[in-house]
Amino acid sequence: MNLEKLFKKYSSDKFTHQYHKIYKLYLNSLKLRKLKILEIGVADGSSLKAWSEYFKNSKIIGVDIKKINLKKKRINKKNIYFHCGSQTDSSFLNNLIKMYGKFDIIIDDGSHYPNDVIFTFKKLFNSLSTNGLYFIEDTQTSYNHFFGGNPFDLKYSNTHMNYFKHLVDTINYKEIPNPFYSKKKYDGLIKNISFYNNMIVLKKGINDIESNLVLNNSYENKRYLTKISRGKGSNFRYYFKYKILFKTYTFALFLFNYFKKIILLRF
Numbered sequence: 001m002n003l004e005k006l007f008k009k010y011s012s013d014k015f016t017h018q019y020h021k022i023y024k025l026y027l028n029s030l031k032l033r034k035l036k037i038l039e040i041g042v043a044d045g046s047s048l049k050a051w052s053e054y055f056k057n058s059k060i061i062g063v064d065i066k067k068i069n070l071k072k073k074r075i076n077k078k079n080i081y082f083h084c085g086s087q088t089d090s091s092f093l094n095n096l097i098k099m100y101g102k103f104d105i106i107i108d109d110g111s112h113y114p115n116d117v118i119f120t121f122k123k124l125f126n127s128l129s130t131n132g133l134y135f136i137e138d139t140q141t142s143y144n145h146f147f148g149g150n151p152f153d154l155k156y157s158n159t160h161m162n163y164f165k166h167l168v169d170t171i172n173y174k175e176i177p178n179p180f181y182s183k184k185k186y187d188g189l190i191k192n193i194s195f196y197n198n199m200i201v202l203k204k205g206i207n208d209i210e211s212n213l214v215l216n217n218s219y220e221n222k223r224y225l226t227k228i229s230r231g232k233g234s235n236f237r238y239y240f241k242y243k244i245l246f247k248t249y250t251f252a253l254f255l256f257n258y259f260k261k262i263i264l265l266r267f
């Protein structure tokens with residue numbers, strides 16, 4: 001059965017949200033694999049039942065802050081495991097990681113509070129396997145001040161939408177010609193981040209492709225080396241142009257943006 005039918009069969013709101021259309025893009029080819037799938041937020045177990053039937057060879061691990069009677073809700077399937085705890089409880093998550101090791105797929109369908117979503121991602125990223133997928137549902141809470149979101153500052157407020165929007169730059173970190181750039185935690189470790197209606201999908205994976213324009217975060221160094229390696233024109237001319245003129249311009253721009261950031265309190 002496909003995901004659309006399974007979400008319908010178990011009355012999961014993943015069907016109402018049309019999330020099956022997104023999930024199928026990523027999960028179709030993984031259906032028969034032996035995976036460890038963690039879903040935060042179980043409620044009545046609709047999605048766990050759907051995953052359990054879709055991923056017959058996989059372990060489905062559900063987490064919820066509320067105690068859930070698996071028998072009563074008919075979630076007691078052979079490949080479903082349940083743990084009661086909070087997605088914001090560091091020691092609970094550590095125990096989960098100790099118990100299962102790395103997860104191939106993580107789905108955050110828990111509290112949907114921006115701080116919780118960001119905390120859980122930071123905590124679980126190391127425990128996502130290479131090429132693993134991280135899904136975050138119901139990102140509309142980012143825009144809603146009754147859920148800890150912010151409808152009035154869509155760019156710089158502390159929401160999970162903004163957190164992941166900014167994280168996108170990590171994918172292109174080698175292309176940033178800022179000589180003062182220091183490698184960030186996720187640089188080189190994320191292959192893609194996709195934004196859908198109310199859903200974010202992130203794929204972990206090695207992303208260390210050399211830049212064609214920039215060398216060690218310097219455009220000037222790359223241009224200088226390219227020019228002198230071609231052997232046309234004087235080396236002094238290139239040195240003056242790239243290492244002195246261009247670098248002065250870069251430094252002036254760096255200072256301008258540095259002070260702009262301080263004045264506007266944007267960090």
Ligand SMILES: C[S@@+](CC[C@H](N)C(=O)[O-])C[C@H]1O[C@@H](n2cnc3c(N)ncnc32)[C@H](O)[C@@H]1O
Nearest residue numbers: 041042043046047064065066086087109110111
């Ligand atoms: C939207 S429901 C989950 C629905 C389910 N995944 C499905 O598709 O059928 C959200 C669940 O997250 C749980 N939850 C809320 N805060 C949580 C937290 N801090 N940690 C873990 N679970 C949480 C709630 O108890 C609720 O059962």
